[in-house]
Amino acid sequence: MNELLLLLLKKGGNIRSVTISTTEIGNALNMSQQNASRLMIELEQEGAISRDKRGIMITKSGMEEILAVYGTMKQSLEGKKMTIKGTIALGLGEGGYYISLEGYKKQFREKLGFEPFPGTLNLKLDKEQEEKRLMLREMDPIIIEGWKTEDRSFGDLFAYKCKIDGVEGAIVIPVRTHHGTEVLELVSPVNIKKKLGKKDGDLIKIEIL
């Protein structure tokens, strides 16, 4: 885990533009200004940070690196799983249709251990929590394989077992379609909203297993 990236995090580079000179970095990290400059260039080339006249920000890719380390530390030190909070968003549009297809359903049964209720729950992540989603990329997904018909093809899905306010379920992410990072799709063997007595806009907490 990069010391420099940690310093930028400390300065708040995950949420806003930070202004800090390479001289200051050098002092903070006990190294020369020249070396600090070089390391910044390196981080920038790796894509972990971005710089402009306003200052320095940690990119998504940089945050992934940080969260991967944080996640393992948290689990080892506090015995806690990662949790993500958000509110129930409107629209269980397409998701419901897809997971009711036998091709996916079969694999849910085999690989997740349950048959999903035919309807997905959309979780809108809190702004602050949004970056935690990046952490998922660091975890090993359960792969639900897609297939092809003559007409069209159905892509692979990544699934991550989780507890949704204590209820068994899974996060499902289509591998190909990159819909934004702000909404997570959840499946569960039961109708989660009914089971939990929740409605759109209510807060729920998921714990990744």
Next chain:
Amino acid sequence: MNELLLLLLKKGGNIRSVTISTTEIGNALNMSQQNASRLMIELEQEGAISRDKRGIMITKSGMEEILAVYGTMKQSLEGKKMTIKGTIALGLGEGGYYISLEGYKKQFREKLGFEPFPGTLNLKLDKEQEEKRLMLREMDPIIIEGWKTEDRSFGDLFAYKCKIDGVEGAIVIPVRTHHGTEVLELVSPVNIKKKLGKKDGDLIKIEIL
């Protein structure tokens, strides 16, 4: 933050002896067995880990290093201060006497902003939480200076402002006497047990400011 130390933490080296070969370490960290061996020797010489026939353990000093990083990450990522949990332990023996001495009391007023209730609360840390105490060493203490009389001398104290179940207070650690790591002494402007309605053995949570 050392990658190797993080790997050992992941394997549980903070709580038990871990057996892992330098070859496995090399594979896990994408480096040669030889280099893994060298890095292990280095960590051992620094005193961050200890090795014997049973395996590898992370030492207190090693855990301090890890917790320093974890603490800053936690604060930046979750906006949370470090917390330590424990139960109220019997005996507010000597502590009460010392802090009622004008020499200390005066400094408490000046540096902590309150006059301590003449009695300390002993907090017995949960086994799991014990290592969090090490984190204190990474923080800047408020130094309460000691003094000498003809008869005897009173040593310096390290104080750390905190909230004790929400109530203003401070952790006080005598600089010299090294009583074990399992008990923390707390002071507060009020009688904490009365204020919180707690008795010996009850759980309390302190948040370090």
Next chain:
DNA sequence: ATTACTAACTATCGAGTAC
């Protein structure tokens, strides 16, 4: 099988300096 030494190579670093 494991660990760790030596010898060569490579990456990282600070000093000096230009912009």
Next chain:
DNA sequence: TGTACTCGATAGTTAGTAA
């Protein structure tokens, strides 16, 4: 001011091999 280049020094890494 601040940033980033070159270059010589040094710290880190690997391969080969011994124990």
